[in-house]
Amino acid sequence: MRVLLDGMGGDNAPYAVCEGAVLAAQETEHEIVIIGDEDKLNEALKKACGRDDIPSNISVCHASEVISNNEAPALAIRRKKDSSIVKGMNMLKAGEGDLFVSAGSTGALLAGGLLLIGRIKGIDRPAICTIYPILGNKASLLCDAGANAECKPRNLLDFAIMSSIYMEKVLGRENPTVKLVNIGEEEEKGSSLTKETFELLKNSGLNFKGNIEARDVPKGRADVIVTDGFTGNIILKLTEGMAWNIFKTIKKKFTDGLHARLGSLLLLDKLKELKKEFDYSSYGGAPILGIKRPVVKMHGSSSSNGVKNTILKALIFAEQDVIGVIEDSIQEK
Amino acid sequence: MRVLLDGMGGDNAPYAVCEGAVLAAQETEHEIVIIGDEDKLNEALKKACGRDDIPSNISVCHASEVISNNEAPALAIRRKKDSSIVKGMNMLKAGEGDLFVSAGSTGALLAGGLLLIGRIKGIDRPAICTIYPILGNKASLLCDAGANAECKPRNLLDFAIMSSIYMEKVLGRENPTVKLVNIGEEEEKGSSLTKETFELLKNSGLNFKGNIEARDVPKGRADVIVTDGFTGNIILKLTEGMAWNIFKTIKKKFTDGLHARLGSLLLLDKLKELKKEFDYSSYGGAPILGIKRPVVKMHGSSSSNGVKNTILKALIFAEQDVIGVIEDSIQEK
Structure with a gap:
């Protein structure tokens, strides 16, 4: 599995997100790709690891823009093509990752889920x-x-x-x-x-x-x-x-x-x-249910521990194929 | 002013209601009429006063029925003509009192307010x-x-x-x-x-x-x-x-x-x-606003002190002619 993690969302980003990713990487062998400003993320990762090496299952994917909580969600999703949220969701849709986790704007995540990933048929x-x-x-x-x-x-x-x-x-x-x-x-x-x-x-x-x-x-x-x-x-x-x-x-x-x-x-x-x-x-965080791929919203003020827990639970969400089961149940209705 | 008090409503009736009335009667000269089972109310009043006389501004008005919280409100209002709530509201409408206070069923008080007392014009x-x-x-x-x-x-x-x-x-x-x-x-x-x-x-x-x-x-x-x-x-x-x-x-x-x-x-x-x-x-209690006469609902578990406070605040509600001011404001709209 490949976790796509929004490095720029939340009150404590990027540090708490990066530290959370490091903590999670110590407990899972799955790959974690942190999306956001490359320089800031690398700096935060180095700080989070201290004297240790950055875990080998963590990598950084550059995104130059950030969607803030104050922006109109649908508009931001359409305009900020290189934001961490839009990039993460597009990667998720393209199969370059198995789940997306973000502490960013709930509205933007919902709009992105609808506009970029799409609803499950019947929902x-x-x-x-x-x-x-x-x-x-x-x-x-x-x-x-x-x-x-x-x-x-x-x-x-x-x-x-x-x-x-x-x-x-x-x-x-x-x-x-x-x-x-x-x-x-x-x-x-x-x-x-x-x-x-x-x-x-x-x-x-x-x-x-x-x-x-x-x-x-x-x-x-x-x-x-x-x-x-x-x-x-x-x-x-x-x-x-x-x-x-x-x-x-x-x-x-x-x-x-x-x-x-x-x-x-x-x-x-x-x-x-x-x-x-x-x-x-x-x-763990709050899953957005009803879209075709696993997206999990973390609390805006998540600590590194909260980030770690969300990643680990989100992995179960993806591994258990919850979305596949939902698709089957909705069709049976 | 003449307070009409439902003696039978609430978890602690009739004792807490009667004791509350006695406490209120020590702080106001207005008349308090307690409505409900005569025998039970007189007994509760005697107990509440101990060795003292029942205050002269308290009297009892008999009502043989009680509306419980589990009854369908509108039906209960129509059928139980001799309940403390119906009797109190009819007295209020007839001008035999200036306000009605009850810890009884909220639904019945609302239904009674609509069916027996009527809405303010424009509300x-x-x-x-x-x-x-x-x-x-x-x-x-x-x-x-x-x-x-x-x-x-x-x-x-x-x-x-x-x-x-x-x-x-x-x-x-x-x-x-x-x-x-x-x-x-x-x-x-x-x-x-x-x-x-x-x-x-x-x-x-x-x-x-x-x-x-x-x-x-x-x-x-x-x-x-x-x-x-x-x-x-x-x-x-x-x-x-x-x-x-x-x-x-x-x-x-x-x-x-x-x-x-x-x-x-x-x-x-x-x-x-x-x-x-x-x-x-x-x-004090919760006023029902929008009907033509002052009705105040007390919490079902009101203590005697709660009853006293509700009576005293409800008196201000009536004295200040809140309903008259509402009528004027609604017509100005």
């Missing part, structure tokens, strides 16, 4: 699937996490099928349970979208377990959580915002006064554990 | 407005928090107008800022609903400050947060679920081992403070 809307961290429990897969602000029931059925396959093949969850986000548990609750989707899911042959209210999402009551991209984005961002806010408040309160500081010192390990439970980088 | 969809707790900052008002699973842009404009008036008149926020929940801050982001609503809000004369992403909702960046009832419900329930989950995890970790228990002891005050910041009962 109307590709979606982005994100691991949702659960405290003290196995994580869920949330799909769609923000690719499609407006969806039809049929799209949500596709999301459920694709996510179930990914969850089983990549994260090893057998016969994964699927729940539909709704504003009540009862079948008749919600919008016309949720009501019609409920019907489709009930008859889908998936391991569908009914509706899930938002209050139960953080409790890990389902392997796959299906929703439209608007709601999925709200769930993901609100969770981040809440966690950020609570940790900030804890930090402020727990360092206020001698008693509190002493108490915090005694609880240091526990506080670290708590913070770690929110860290979902061990699950 | 297509009444909404429920909930105080959204902000850690270490002033709370926001979230509207719609779940009454309308599907909305039109015009409905969201109405929600923004009504919430701004409530926020100014009842919670004393001058010229309250309004933000629209969206999956990006830019004007062109989101669904057709958010895009069209953005246009309406921009030209509304309200203190509209653009879109707010879900990650910023817990940071208190707006006085009024406007969204459809589906998204509002997701935000509210997810926030509850996250808080519950984090506190549960903290409790488990902080009592695991001698060091941790000692640390927790030193941090006891801070932990209590943290929990208190999530308690929004001091802000």
Whole structure:
């Protein structure tokens, strides 16, 4: 396998990306091609390796442009032909690599997936699937996490099928349970979208377990959580915002006064554990499902460890031929 | 003023409701009529007063039926004519009281508001407005928090107008800022609903400050947060679920081992403070805005203190003639 890695995407690029590639190269024999500004990448790689040689399964492929988060995605994909994202996706399409991993603009990755790689036949809307961290429990897969602000029931059925396959093949969850986000548990609750989707899911042959209210999402009551991209984005961002806010408040309160500081010192390990439970980088990045080749989006602020984990999980995504299984399942429908 | 109080609604009824009424009666001279099973209410009132007399501004009005949370709301409103909710709303409509407060079924209160009290002329969809707790900052008002699973842009404009008036008149926020929940801050982001609503809000004369992403909702960046009832419900329930989950995890970790228990002891005050910041009962309940008379929904698990606060804030809601101001504003549109 040949991993195509966007060296220029994300807040900590290119250093964290290069360091992550080096860490991954120590754990896998597959080839890793880092795409981006040659000079910057080589410099970052040298820094990441220190006195050691750059691993022989890492190479650099030059791309002179970068697509930023602020650019209009489709326009950027059309105009910046020599950007790391466009180059990586074109290489992926041409078979010069088996998977593409990037911490760059989600919009550009989605637009590139549609425009350069193309949809799987029978899938109307590709979606982005994100691991949702659960405290003290196995994580869920949330799909769609923000690719499609407006969806039809049929799209949500596709999301459920694709996510179930990914969850089983990549994260090893057998016969994964699927729940539909709704504003009540009862079948008749919600919008016309949720009501019609409920019907489709009930008859889908998936391991569908009914509706899930938002209050139960953080409790890990389902392997796959299906929703439209608007709601999925709200769930993901609100969770981040809440966690950020609570940790900030804890930090402020727990360092206020001698008693509190002493108490915090005694609880240091526990506080670290708590913070770690929110860290979902061990699950790898967010696959874009519904396009013809494996593309995985990493969190913009991925650390080198996050980059490493994403590469290793993305390799399973490609090796398990998740896309082939999705193609077969969609045709059987 | 005459407060009509549903004695039978909520998890802790009738005791917490009666005790809350007694606490409120000590702080206001307005009359409080508790509606529900006479015997049970009198017993609860006696228990709440202990050796003291029942305050002279509290009276009981008998209602033989109770609407539970599990009943189909509109059907229950039509059938249970002698329930505390139907009786209270009919009294409110007949002018036998100035406001109605209940911890009962939200669905039944909404259905009762529509069927028994009626909409304000020009308002297509009444909404429920909930105080959204902000850690270490002033709370926001979230509207719609779940009454309308599907909305039109015009409905969201109405929600923004009504919430701004409530926020100014009842919670004393001058010229309250309004933000629209969206999956990006830019004007062109989101669904057709958010895009069209953005246009309406921009030209509304309200203190509209653009879109707010879900990650910023817990940071208190707006006085009024406007969204459809589906998204509002997701935000509210997810926030509850996250808080519950984090506190549960903290409790488990902080009592695991001698060091941790000692640390927790030193941090006891801070932990209590943290929990208190999530308690929004001091802000009163959730008004149903868009109907012709003041109806306020309390949280189902309201404590006596929550009941007291809701009664006192609901009195301001009625005294300030929020509904009259809404009627005038809607006609000016």
